[in-house]
Amino acid sequence: MSQHDQKIDKELFRIVGVQNEEAEKLSNKSVSFWKEVFLRFSQNKLAIIGLIVLMAVILMAIFVPVFSQYNYREQLGVYNAAPSLSHWFGTDDLGRDVFVRVWEGARISLFIGITAAVIDLIIGVLWGSISGLAGGRVDNIMMRIADVLTAVPYLLVVIVLLVVLQPGLVPMIIALSITGWINMARIVRGEVLSIKNQEYVLAARTLGANTKHLIIRHLIPNALGAILVTMTLTVPSAIFTESFLSYLGLGVPAPTASWGTMASEGNNAITNAPWRLLFPALFISLTIFAFNAVGDGLRDALDPKLRK
Amino acid sequence: MAKKLVEIKNLKQYFGSPSNPIKAVDGISFDIYEGETLGLVGESGCGKSTTGRSIIRLYDITGGEVLFNGENVHDKKSGKDLKKFNREMQMIFQDPYASLNPRMTAGEIIAEGFIIHGLYKNKKERQEKITSLLEAVGLNKEHANRYAHEFSGGQRQRIGIARALSLDPSFIIADEPISALDVSIQAQVVNLLKQIQKDRGLTYLFIAHDLSMVKYISDRIAVMYSGKIVEVGPADDIYNSPVHPYTKSLLSAIPLPDPISETKRTRIPYTHEEQDETASFHPVNDKHFVYGTEKSFQKWMNNTSI
Amino acid sequence: MSETILKVKDLKINFKTYAGIVQAVRGVNFELNVGETLAIVGESGSGKSVTSNALMKLIPQPPGIYESGEILFNGRDLIPLSDKEMTKVRGNDIAMIFQDPMTSLNPTMKIGRQITEVILKHKKVTRSDAKNRAIELLTQVGIPMPEKRYNQYPHEFSGGMRQRVVIAIALAADPKLLIADEPTTALDVTIQAQILELMKEIQKKSNTSIIFITHDLGVVANIADRVAVMYAGQIVEYGTVNEIFYNPKHPYTWGLLGSMPDLDNKSDELLRTIPGSPPDLIHPPKGDAFAPRNEFAMAIDYEKEPPMFQVSETHFAKTWLLHPDAPEIPIPDAVARRIEGFLAKEDQVNG
Numbered sequence: 001m002s003q004h005d006q007k008i009d010k011e012l013f014r015i016v017g018v019q020n021e022e023a024e025k026l027s028n029k030s031v032s033f034w035k036e037v038f039l040r041f042s043q044n045k046l047a048i049i050g051l052i053v054l055m056a057v058i059l060m061a062i063f064v065p066v067f068s069q070y071n072y073r074e075q076l077g078v079y080n081a082a083p084s085l086s087h088w089f090g091t092d093d094l095g096r097d098v099f100v101r102v103w104e105g106a107r108i109s110l111f112i113g114i115t116a117a118v119i120d121l122i123i124g125v126l127w128g129s130i131s132g133l134a135g136g137r138v139d140n141i142m143m144r145i146a147d148v149l150t151a152v153p154y155l156l157v158v159i160v161l162l163v164v165l166q167p168g169l170v171p172m173i174i175a176l177s178i179t180g181w182i183n184m185a186r187i188v189r190g191e192v193l194s195i196k197n198q199e200y201v202l203a204a205r206t207l208g209a210n211t212k213h214l215i216i217r218h219l220i221p222n223a224l225g226a227i228l229v230t231m232t233l234t235v236p237s238a239i240f241t242e243s244f245l246s247y248l249g250l251g252v253p254a255p256t257a258s259w260g261t262m263a264s265e266g267n268n269a270i271t272n273a274p275w276r277l278l279f280p281a282l283f284i285s286l287t288i289f290a291f292n293a294v295g296d297g298l299r300d301a302l303d304p305k306l307r308k
Numbered sequence: 309m310a311k312k313l314v315e316i317k318n319l320k321q322y323f324g325s326p327s328n329p330i331k332a333v334d335g336i337s338f339d340i341y342e343g344e345t346l347g348l349v350g351e352s353g354c355g356k357s358t359t360g361r362s363i364i365r366l367y368d369i370t371g372g373e374v375l376f377n378g379e380n381v382h383d384k385k386s387g388k389d390l391k392k393f394n395r396e397m398q399m400i401f402q403d404p405y406a407s408l409n410p411r412m413t414a415g416e417i418i419a420e421g422f423i424i425h426g427l428y429k430n431k432k433e434r435q436e437k438i439t440s441l442l443e444a445v446g447l448n449k450e451h452a453n454r455y456a457h458e459f460s461g462g463q464r465q466r467i468g469i470a471r472a473l474s475l476d477p478s479f480i481i482a483d484e485p486i487s488a489l490d491v492s493i494q495a496q497v498v499n500l501l502k503q504i505q506k507d508r509g510l511t512y513l514f515i516a517h518d519l520s521m522v523k524y525i526s527d528r529i530a531v532m533y534s535g536k537i538v539e540v541g542p543a544d545d546i547y548n549s550p551v552h553p554y555t556k557s558l559l560s561a562i563p564l565p566d567p568i569s570e571t572k573r574t575r576i577p578y579t580h581e582e583q584d585e586t587a588s589f590h591p592v593n594d595k596h597f598v599y600g601t602e603k604s605f606q607k608w609m610n611n612t613s614i
Numbered sequence: 615m616s617e618t619i620l621k622v623k624d625l626k627i628n629f630k631t632y633a634g635i636v637q638a639v640r641g642v643n644f645e646l647n648v649g650e651t652l653a654i655v656g657e658s659g660s661g662k663s664v665t666s667n668a669l670m671k672l673i674p675q676p677p678g679i680y681e682s683g684e685i686l687f688n689g690r691d692l693i694p695l696s697d698k699e700m701t702k703v704r705g706n707d708i709a710m711i712f713q714d715p716m717t718s719l720n721p722t723m724k725i726g727r728q729i730t731e732v733i734l735k736h737k738k739v740t741r742s743d744a745k746n747r748a749i750e751l752l753t754q755v756g757i758p759m760p761e762k763r764y765n766q767y768p769h770e771f772s773g774g775m776r777q778r779v780v781i782a783i784a785l786a787a788d789p790k791l792l793i794a795d796e797p798t799t800a801l802d803v804t805i806q807a808q809i810l811e812l813m814k815e816i817q818k819k820s821n822t823s824i825i826f827i828t829h830d831l832g833v834v835a836n837i838a839d840r841v842a843v844m845y846a847g848q849i850v851e852y853g854t855v856n857e858i859f860y861n862p863k864h865p866y867t868w869g870l871l872g873s874m875p876d877l878d879n880k881s882d883e884l885l886r887t888i889p890g891s892p893p894d895l896i897h898p899p900k901g902d903a904f905a906p907r908n909e910f911a912m913a914i915d916y917e918k919e920p921p922m923f924q925v926s927e928t929h930f931a932k933t934w935l936l937h938p939d940a941p942e943i944p945i946p947d948a949v950a951r952r953i954e955g956f957l958a959k960e961d962q963v964n965g
Contacts, residue, residue: 001602006916007935008914008939011913012912012913012914012917012918012937013912013914013934013937013939013940013941014912014913015910015911015912015941015943016913016915016916017909017910017911018890018906018907018908018911018913020908025630032455033410033411033455033457040632043632062336120473125429137399153323164737170741196408196915198407198408199401199402199403199406200406200407200417201410202366202399202401203399203401203407203420203468203471203472204366204420205366205833206364206366206394206398206399207394207398207420207421207424207425207471207474207475208390208391208394208395208421208424208425210387210424213423213424216410217420219414220411221409221411222410222411224407273512316655349803351802351803351804351836352773354801388825460891460892461658463891490656490657490658490829490871491657491829491830491831491870492869492870492873492875492887492888493657493891494873495872495873495874495885495887496887496888496889498875498885499885499887500886502884504886511799511890511918517802517803518873519803520832520875521875523875524875524885534883557804558803558804560807561804561806561807561831562803563802563806563810563830563833563834563835563836564806564832564835565831565834565871565874566859566862566956567835567838567855567856567859568833568856568944568956568957568960569956569959569960570835570836573807573836575804575808576805576813578804
């Protein structure tokens with residue numbers, strides 16, 4: 001080997017030993033778990049697009065109805081007008097501006113979706129964590145109740161409920177939550193079951209921790225990721241279900257506009273005024289896509305298998 | 309003779325249905341003396357980890373007694389009594405990855421016991437205590453704000469040790485604390501455990517399957533097989549003159565870093581002989597005991613050269 | 615000198631990760647002769663498993679990158695081979711045994727079918743011939759009542775028995791090279807001893823070459839003919855098993871040998887340890903990667919990477935301590951004493 005022949009300064013062959021200050025040094029800058037999740041999320045293009053779309057839809061839903069020159073129930077006397085500079089998305093058969101109605105509808109749809117998700121969250125987390133923590137017979141009974149609820153045909157329950165309660169916002173949310181929480185409860189239970197046998201939970205128990213301490217310090221922080229993902233994915237499914245029920249005529253009553261009712265009415269005019277179906281349908285799809293992209297992105301960002 | 313710190317009397321831990329239970333621990337008795345290290349060895353599934361977890365009340369025991377300083381541990385019902393006991397007895401876990409909460413910093417992990425017991429409420433005092441614990445395990449105060457995943461396996465295990473030390477216990481159960489670590493890191497952790505034992509006068513129950521490490525760290529060794537302790541005695545006796553055929557088989561299987569002797573190794577196979585209800589501990593000498601029936605014991609003694 | 619079956623030249627493997635490029639294997643060279651066992655020892659992250667997976671081309675790409683090097687199996691380079699060509703090599707020429715016998719068997723398939731499938735894929739035989747061969751293999755790996763066991767599912771086997779089945783599957787197509795990645799780490803010592811005996815017996819019978827990946831020096835001493843010690847993605851010492859255990863030259867090897875207690879260790883002395891932890895392979899240190907943990911590190915170790923110095927015809931070590939200008943450093947006391955102890959015991963026995 002040629003390197004042997006190279007003359008090396010003899011001075012270099014003095015023993016300097018271990019460089020102690022290096023030995024326990026941590027190389028990288030400290031990054032908290034959530035910061036790392038954020039970094040990973042921000043590298044996911046689809047998720048970022050989804051997030052931007054979502055922000056845009058929310059901002060539009062907040063501001064368009066406030067600042068627009070039209071009101072969503074105002075009849076302007078121009079019927080089924082095609083999209084134009086004065087009416088960007090056209091008007092409907094009663095002469096109302098579709099652009100304003102779409103964003104008014106966004107408010108209703110998002111409100112329904114988010115409220116349903118929050119209700120699912122509260123019931124699901126409570127149910128799932130009690131079931132998972134208690135274990136044994138309690139767990140068995142609680143999960144069988146959930147099973148029975150899922151076994152009842154969903155649409156039938158909703159239709160009966162809406163017929164009895166008269167269509168409206170509150171019955172719609174009740175209808176969505178009646179079985180919606182079960183998915184959340186199952187996921188939380190699964191998380192709790194796996195976390196409660198982790199050695200760090202056992203360690204806390206040997207330190208003398210009570211149940212409250214375990215839940216606040218260990219179970220919630222570690223189940224938060226899964227809960228967040230499930231919640232982000234509940235919103236679009238609630239929006240979709242609302243639209244679907246409204247489309248069947250079981251939605252919020254006129255003149256309130258939700259995307260579902262607008263699409264339903266627009267369906268009748270599909271030949272002469274296709275924009276009345278097109279725009280609400282477009283925004284239903286767009287919003288559902290955005291929520292799903294964000295939820296998937298979150299899931300990937302949280303997935304411990306990708307962590308080094 | 310030193311004082312008995314922990315006495316385990318006929319401890320039973322069954323799992324599953326009461327009609328057909330899995331007998332993970334099936335009536336074992338042993339004592340741990342103050343200041344010693346008792347090694348508990350056996351193969352996976354023999355009940356050694358269950359024993360440790362039963363002693364520290366992670367499971368509700370099926371039968372028997374665990375006495376700590378003469379007080380029955382599993383009797384204590386009031387929260388105050390339990391907390392007092394928690395401060396005396398702590399545990400070090402096997403998996404350096406699963407034993408630290410990934411959402412907490414090293415400082416938060418070490419301080420968890422302080423929060424539970426309402427100790428060192430003054431912020432500065434708490435910081436100082438955390439720093440001194442980190443230093444005791446060879447880390448420093450900069451590490452307090454780092455998250456668990458930023459540390460290497462050996463460093464994580466040392467954080468786990470610092471957590472176990474945080475309440476100043478007198479007795480620590482180390483449940484396979486080194487088996488998930490690399491060889492060079494194992495030595496670091498074992499040295500650290502010996503060092504803090506000397507500094508703080510700790511008593512250890514050291515659970516492991518690595519016999520050479522157990523021999524090195526323990527004063528006495530208990531060998532466990534299928535939920536029962538089959539042989540217990542001073543570490544040297546167990547290694548140099550084992551009596552129970554299972555201990556002999558186990559010892560004959562340990563590979564040594566010595567190629568020439570490895571080429572000549574003969575493994576002693578073990579076939580389990582069920583012992584009937586007359587089985588009990590028979591003394592080989594005043595510190596070395598073997599579990600079995602009178603007849604088996606005589607047979608084993610005849611096969612042993614002491 | 616026997617014939618070489620495998621020659622690895624300057625193998626470099628990188629992984630693209632979120633944090634940067636990890637240089638997992640940084641220029642590995644070794645040779646394996648027919649019928650020999652090479653043990654690759656190292657700690658986690660040393661690159662030993664990546665190296666063994668690379669030989670089977672099992673590195674997923676991406677994130678893995680075969681940066682450079684050749685893997686010559688019977689003279690043919692495996693790196694440029696397509697996936698389809700590799701499937702012929704796998705099983706047939708080279709077979710692998712993994713660490714965890716619980717996950718390397720398919721739980722929904724009977725043991726017998728898992729073995730015959732491999733036989734049928736690689737050999738032109740009838741179904742009944744394959745079955746006979748499978749039962750023969752089960753007998754060979756020491757499974758009692760092979761006819762009955764043939765029709766059982768993996769969950770009906772204990773851990774040690776499962777690892778025997780895994781070995782039977784690996785042997786099904788008569789591979790010339792067997793790569794075993796920590797095959798006994800998940801097993802109890804008594805089972806480990808049985809599996810090691812089995813592997814040696816198989817090797818004797820069919821002259822198979824074995825690459826054995828492990829972190830356990832006792833196991834290495836038991837099974838290896840030749841040993842490669844890996845650290846930070848490189849082989850730092852390479853030699854026959856006796857050379858590595860009785861005449862180690864690299865300070866990392868000293869550290870490994872010293873950190874393991876033997877049964878005669880006095881318990882009042884502390885174990886020798888290697889301070890610190892292995893380096894970050896995203897930014898490997900300049901010079902000798904082991905220098906920051908080496909009590910005998912010299913100034914040059916922090917500047918220039920050492921070459922492989924030749925100690926004997928078969929023994930190499932990558933440390934500047936072997937340079938003629940370096941000070942003479944004897945093997946640390948504790949390690950030297952142990953080696954003497956072993957050799958003395960030997961003399962005693964030999965009388």
